[in-house]
Amino acid sequence: MNNLKEKLASKGLKATAQRLYVYEALFNSREHPTAEEVFRKVSKVLPSVSLSTIYNTLETFVEHNLVNKVLSESGTARYDAFVETHHHIYSEKGEIIADYYDDGLAELLLSYFSKKKIFDYEIKEVRLQIICSTKE
Amino acid sequence: MNNLKEKLASKGLKATAQRLYVYEALFNSREHPTAEEVFRKVSKVLPSVSLSTIYNTLETFVEHNLVNKVLSESGTARYDAFVETHHHIYSEKGEIIADYYDDGLAELLLSYFSKKKIFDYEIKEVRLQIICSTKE
């Protein structure tokens, strides 16, 4: 998405080539890449890019809500250009298989919780981890 | 719980002092300690214990389903002696605040999914991450 330049500007961030390519790499992937994977993709078009720039860039995006950070069971961080609330489907091994979007589900959960009046705190978000047996 | 010795025996694991104390440390804590925190607790009673033994012991317990491993947003692993399915309440910062047990919720979710017939895979488990605003 090329309105990224505007989003960056509106947040006082400079629109560098590195940032544009990192975002592009994420946006064109449905695979929740790791920093290392983003690095390999961006390297193809910007061979001099460094891994630490990838990490810094991703972290900057996360802080400014342009990108989501998700953890896999192995502890390695994965990144996702889709920031709307959604759920993740995991294999038994703990790797993320897919995203799962479902508005009805959010409503169901929130009405369930408000009926039960369980929380003193305000619920900001409810995310599901759906663990499935892997089809081989 | 002291039937731990039996559980260990039944799995062909030796009941060493280290293992008993690690389990005790977890069992007496509702705070999802990290390996480091378990290490500090066990050190008090067994000063010569090493951090790698803590890691190995915890990993052994996880493999044999005596203990659960949970990830905090920071990527550091936390451990939990309660292995029944339950959910975790997180602060906005991503630290785990509390456990949340709710059988009705599991049923609600499973019936929701079976009605919608979304998945080709078998759902093994559904875990919630409930993110709450922190009450200070």
Place this chain on the structure above:
DNA sequence: CTGCTTGCAAATGATTTGCAGGAAA
């Protein structure tokens, strides 16, 4: 006894940081 476990130290993997030069605004 004998193999599973431990403790130590070194290795690893992921991510972060300090800093000097470089490029957007």
Place this chain on the structure above:
DNA sequence: TTTCCTGCAAATCATTTGCAAGCAG
């Protein structure tokens, strides 16, 4: 110009591993 950003190398943090000695079964 001036501040923010990048690339490099070194540092850090959590966790894992190899190996010799120790202890439970």
